[in-house]
Every structure is written in C-alpha cells, then in structure tokens.
Amino acid sequence: MTTVSTNAPAAPGQEDFVRLFSTLGKWALVTGGATGIGRMIASALARSGANVIIASRKESACRQAAEEIAAEAPTGALFAIGADVGTKEGVADLCEKVAALTDGLDILVNNSGKTWGAPFESFPYEAWQSVLSVNLTAPFALTQGLLPLLRRNAQPDDPARIINIGSMVGTQPIAEDAYSYAASKAALHHLTRIMAHELAGSSITVNAIAPGVFESRMSAYVTQDEDRLDRVESKIPLGRLGNAADLAGLVHMLCGRGGAYMTGAILNLDGGLGIVPPASIFS
Numbered sequence: 001m002t003t004v005s006t007n008a009p010a011a012p013g014q015e016d017f018v019r020l021f022s023t024l025g026k027w028a029l030v031t032g033g034a035t036g037i038g039r040m041i042a043s044a045l046a047r048s049g050a051n052v053i054i055a056s057r058k059e060s061a062c063r064q065a066a067e068e069i070a071a072e073a074p075t076g077a078l079f080a081i082g083a084d085v086g087t088k089e090g091v092a093d094l095c096e097k098v099a100a101l102t103d104g105l106d107i108l109v110n111n112s113g114k115t116w117g118a119p120f121e122s123f124p125y126e127a128w129q130s131v132l133s134v135n136l137t138a139p140f141a142l143t144q145g146l147l148p149l150l151r152r153n154a155q156p157d158d159p160a161r162i163i164n165i166g167s168m169v170g171t172q173p174i175a176e177d178a179y180s181y182a183a184s185k186a187a188l189h190h191l192t193r194i195m196a197h198e199l200a201g202s203s204i205t206v207n208a209i210a211p212g213v214f215e216s217r218m219s220a221y222v223t224q225d226e227d228r229l230d231r232v233e234s235k236i237p238l239g240r241l242g243n244a245a246d247l248a249g250l251v252h253m254l255c256g257r258g259g260a261y262m263t264g265a266i267l268n269l270d271g272g273l274g275i276v277p278p279a280s281i282f283s
C-alpha cells in the first residue's frame with residue numbers, strides 16, 4: 001500500500017502550476033466590466049489575485065458590480081470608474097483616473113463594445129462611426145494613453161498583457177444586419193496583430209479573444225427567446241453557450257505566467273462555431 005501524505009510542503013512543480021494561472025498583485029483595467037463578458041472577466045481576474053478597475057459610462061453600475069464581486073471575497077481589490085471610451089475626451093479622462101489609482105498597469109482588457117442592427121439599404125451612416133469609435137478606436141486610443149503605465153509594469157519574463165475582445169463575426173463574413181459591428185471586430189483582430197508586433201519590444205503582449213455566444217445584454221435577443229436560443233445552441237458544435245468558467249480559464253492562462261510567450265493570437269472561444277464548415281456546395 002502507498003501512503004500519500006497530505007501535509008507535505010508543496011513541491012516546486014505545484015507552486016509553478018499555480019503561478020501559471022495567477023494574477024496575484026497585478027493591476028488590471030476591464031472596460032465594460034460591469035456587465036456581461038466584462039464582468040465575468042473582472043470577477044475571474046479578482047479571484048486570481050488582481051486588483052481590478054471596472055470602467056464604463058455608468059459609474060453607478062461599475063460601483064455596484066465592484067461591490068458584488070468584492071462580496072465574493074476574491075483575493076484582489078475592486079475599483080470603479082465612470083468614463084465614455086467612445087470619445088477622445090472620455091478616453092483621456094479614463095487614462096487620467098487610472099493613473100490616479102496606480103503607477104503601473106499589468107493587464108488591459110479592451111472589452112467595451114456596442115452593436116447596431118439595420119437592413120443594408122437603410123443602415124444609418126452614424127451607426128458606423130459610433131460603433132467603430134467604441135469597438136475599434138477605443139482599444140487603440142486606450143492602449144496609446146495607458147502605454148506609460150503598461151510599460152512601467154512590463155518585464156521580459158512577465159510582460160504586460162492586453163486582451164482585445166473581438167468576436168466570432170470578426171473572423172467569418174457574417175453580419176446578420178450588424179454591418180459596422182462585424183467590420184469593427186474584423187478590424188480589431190487585425191489591429192491586435194499589428195499592436196502585438198509594435199509592442200513586443202516593450203514586453204507587452206496583445207491577444208484577442210473571439211467569443212461565440214455568451215449571455216449578456218448584447219446577446220439578450222438570442223438568450224431571452226427560447227426558440228431562437230434552441231436554434232442557436234443546435235448550431236454550436238459543443239451544444240451550448242459559453243459561460244464564465246470558459247472565459248476565466250482562458251483569461252487566467254493569458255494573464256498568468258502561462259501566457260507570457262503568446263502574442264498576436266486570435267483565440268476562438270466559441271464552442272466550435274469557428275470551425276463549422278460552410279454548407280456543402282456539391283451535395
């Protein structure tokens with residue numbers, strides 16, 4: 001019989017394993033972190049030890065989310081900032097407020113997003129600018145504005161991390177009436193690779209997560225309609241929507257020691273939607 005001791009000190013391998021997925025003591029900013037995917041990411045980062053700043057236009061919603069996540073007793077602390085990343089002034093304001101909280105930033109999650117749906121013929125001109133401002137211009141401008149803080153915490157063996165939240169529709173030519181949204185996400189994936197190359201020399205990694213369908217305000221038109229939800233789930237190869245644990249796993253890997261050598265990747269998190277072959281042409 002083999003006796004396995006339960007109170008032996010952790011072997012170095014075990015410590016390494018925890019460190020691979022830990023964000024202990026790191027500072028993270030999650031835009032749009034009060035709701036949906038951003039909130040799932042903010043909660044995951046706080047649980048793995050990061051001090052998390054949640055920012056979006058509605059400061060009260062950010063404060064409430066920060067309080068609710070804090071009540072889950074995570075290791076990291078939570079902060080809330082109200083700012084509109086859809087404008088030049090709003091981005092500058094957010095950068096200033098972040099700098100007032102911390103001298104350095106380890107993790108930037110560009111998650112804030114908006115969409116607009118209308119038929120091709122009547123798709124409003126203004127819907128291009130407003131969607132692109134939040135989904136594409138903001139990740140670029142925020143990265144620019146926060147670069148001094150990101151550089152301060154970036155180290156060759158533990159780079160600062162930027163995660164852009166793209167979308168499955170950024171990799172496949174599907175718009176479903178959301179023309180500017182799909183184009184903004186495709187452009188964000190492209191920008192992710194460009195920024196990854198640009199910032200690698202500063203020890204900053206840039207990757208994108210391309211989610212499939214997750215429950216949120218933005219996807220409520222699917223998740224709150226039973227028939228539509230059944231139809232959507234039947235098309236997802238793994239047979240279900242994505243959830244908080246799916247996001248947490250990937251975010252912990254990307255932001256802990258485990259993700260230090262990965263940059264410029266567009267990571268599908270979509271239950272296999274991205275590998276569904278096109279409808280057969282010949283049969």
Ligand SMILES: NC(=O)c1ccc[n+]([C@@H]2O[C@H](COP(=O)([O-])OP(=O)(O)OC[C@H]3O[C@@H](n4cnc5c(N)ncnc54)[C@H](OP(=O)(O)O)[C@@H]3O)[C@@H](O)[C@H]2O)c1
Binds near residue numbers: 033055083112215216
């Ligand atoms: N849910 C999905 O299935 C899915 C799939 C693929 C990709 N995504 C992407 O995931 C990200 C999060 O979306 P979600 O699905 O979680 O929807 P959501 O709950 O509606 O989240 C969008 C967030 O963006 C914030 N936001 C919108 N405009 C803003 C602005 N001008 N300035 C600052 N913050 C702003 C909103 O907060 P305020 O209203 O307080 O500003 C909100 O917290 C988006 O980039 C979306 O494109 C979602």
